[in-house]
Amino acid sequence: MYCWNADVECMDAGELRRLQGERLRETVKRAYDNVPFYRKKLDAAGVAPGDIASTDDITKIPFTTKEDFRESYPFGLFAVPLQQIVRVHASSGTTGKQIVVGYTRNDIEVWSEVMARTLGAGGTTTGDIVQNAYGYGLFTGGLGAHYGAEKIGALVIPISGGNTKRQLQIMQDFGSTVLCCTPSYAIFLGEVAAEQGIEMSKLPLRVGFFGAEPWSESMRRQIEQSLHIDALDIYGLTEVIGPGVAYECMGKSGLHVAEDHFFPEVVDPATGEELPPGEKGELVFTTLTKEALPLLRYRTRDISFINDNPCTCGRVFRRMNRVLGRTDDMLIVRGVNVFPSQIESVLMEIEGTEPHYLIVVDREEGSLDELEIWVEVSPGMVSDEVRRLEAVEKRIIAELESVLGLSLKVRLVEPKTIARSEGKAKRVVDRRDLGQ
């Protein structure tokens, strides 16, 4: 079994618990001392940093949520002065406001380390050529994978996302051995390769690391067959650090959480009660070493469960199951977070538009996620001319695309054709096969 840092990844379980306790104590103290938000929160809960002696005490700490990021926008949760921050990343929040995260030089080093372990778990070494097709920019995927691959000493092709023809050309010409991208893009690459008659079995490409959106075992089989590689699942979220929070080994049965840096819990999303291993609930992470942005018991809204059985690979880190769903209505489309509330607020701004809409996500044709927004026409939109309707349609598309950062389609439908349900309206139809 491949292992990038066996000293840490396969350390003694007791030693790991001791290390986690020590780091948790430091993190809580640092957060309390340097972030007014945490000081207020812990004071209100009647918890002093001294009350946290080990990870057993973690449930005393109040949760941190996505809303806390929104209220602290942009830098309110930072625990160090901006002079010590060397980078920021961001992802979309529920109301259009970005979730902004900062990194110190050491945070970047930790991130590189956990991404090196991630890529190393699939056998990536100095001899590899890593084609990194995650998007570079505020999105954590591109630079996260990049720094991990560089730390290993592999050759990185920072090709970023898109331009499929060029991706396949470079894959053939440069002899890429490792691929990093979203799983839906991997499927798309496989289909285009087949169309172009590229014999993937003759290329040196060997393994791929796929994340940033939910996928399934059937997608894994499809990617492995079409690209002739091993396909490994990786997990992370911007708030915690980005990709590298958890990663699969070649056993391909759950993702090892980098527990020396991130402490995982699973809680009942309704009550917040901690759930035992094997029981499905909401993933909660506490960062153990982050300097710029320590996170205490962050509610990810991702549904999973913990598997604490030993793994054949020898890693001490517990595994989380691949993400099974969300506690909120967030969708991940082509790696981009989409909240129905964002779409609603755009529609409300457009004159003559009713806030009756349906979000349809599909992955059939070409296998890239397709986002279609159905909007009910209102009397204000209809005249005797089609071009007026087309103008409204274009405007909705332009505004949604600029807010979401995703290309999409809009379909105008007759009034009252989108189902109204009692209480919470059904806003999302996800036709992607994300089952297990």
Added chain:
Amino acid sequence: MKVNQISVFLENKSGRLADVTRSLADHGINIRALSIADTIDYGLLRMIVNDPENARKVLTDEGFTVAQTEVLAIEVPDRPGGLGGIIDILSAKGLNIEYMYAFVGRSGEHAIVIFRIEPVEEAIAALKGGGVRILTGDELHAL
């Protein structure tokens, strides 16, 4: 001088046009002319009916989105070049025809064509100046 036209938004799915015609028939409303402008996903059904106010109410109650527009019903000589003469009058004045479609029924030796022209007042003046007869709603429905 102007005639009321109603436009109905229809999704491109089977049975929707039938729903419109059935609703109108149930209320004794007669469709005198119609045209459909369509895209891949939807269409606009434009109609001249004998009772536009009632038609609008009936269709709105049935859940359709309806718009009302004023158009011109123009007598066109029913011979080669008849339509061309009218279009020449309009283009000489730089007036733009948004769309047009034929009316079922005749006015003596003339065919009747429904025109949507912008700006409409200028079009009326130009056509009258050219000796073209424009029918009122009452005249149209009396045919």
